[in-house]
Amino acid sequence: MSEKKILIVSGTHGNELNPVWAVKKFKNLISKSPKSKFLEFTIGNPKSLEEGLRYIDVDLNRSFNVLKTSSNQKFYEINRADYLINKYGCQGSEPCPIVVDLHTTTSGMGTSIVMYGRRQRDFCLAAILQSKFGLPIYLHEKDKNQTGFLVEAWPCGLVIEIGPVAQNHYDSEITERFLIILNFLGDLISNLKNNRISLPNEISFFVHQNSIDYPRNENYDIKALIHPLRINNDWKGIDEGEPLFLDINDNVHTYKEKEIIYPLFIGEAAYREKNIAMSFTKKEILKCDQEWINGFLSFLNL
């Protein structure tokens, strides 16, 4: 059986160039080192990368649970999702138990982790990364409008999301941040094998509640922009009365609920087509169980 344990995906969105560059550089750096032993690499959406587009027909990162129908069976991404699962999925020809999918965002999120659902293995991996790098975690769950994410098609998987960076723009500060994570992942399996990794006492994360759209007029045109006080303030809590949007007449639209909320993906360019101006989250803390590591080791046959 293949020794590859972690599949690194870059270019799942073809207009996010920095993860692709970082992987290229990393592969060069590690070609003769043991770091390459447990890692496999693939480009998620090569055709859209060539075109500089997020996707060709549909968003690949929403296509991993889509039933094939006569209307979508020719869609490039629907078939690409099948190809990736058939190659690298559990039952695939070159199976990898863990997937790490690298993305960038135009919002000021910094370096962060995105989890989908509450799988113990994902918590284990996320806790390891959080304790090493202090990264904030967005737990995306219970969102009926958004499903079919790539990492959900593997038994364990996370997204690394870094921003802000414009689409189709190379930024070496962003690529270097990906390299730090890639380096850590390159050593992770041997460190786990040799019991060099323990879990922190707890993991903290921001749980998805709902997403909000831009205010719109009767023609459904956007009628207010993200308020300047919200820009680059992802992960920061807001209370009732704090500004969200600013319209053309300088009217401020405020947050109206009583409960403190933490907005993320504020103004993400790719989400305008999904009618999302930002997503609201609540903070949660979970005690880590050292047993998670044992479960993780046996899952990986280590």
Ligand SMILES: [Zn+2]
């Ligand atoms: Zn992306």
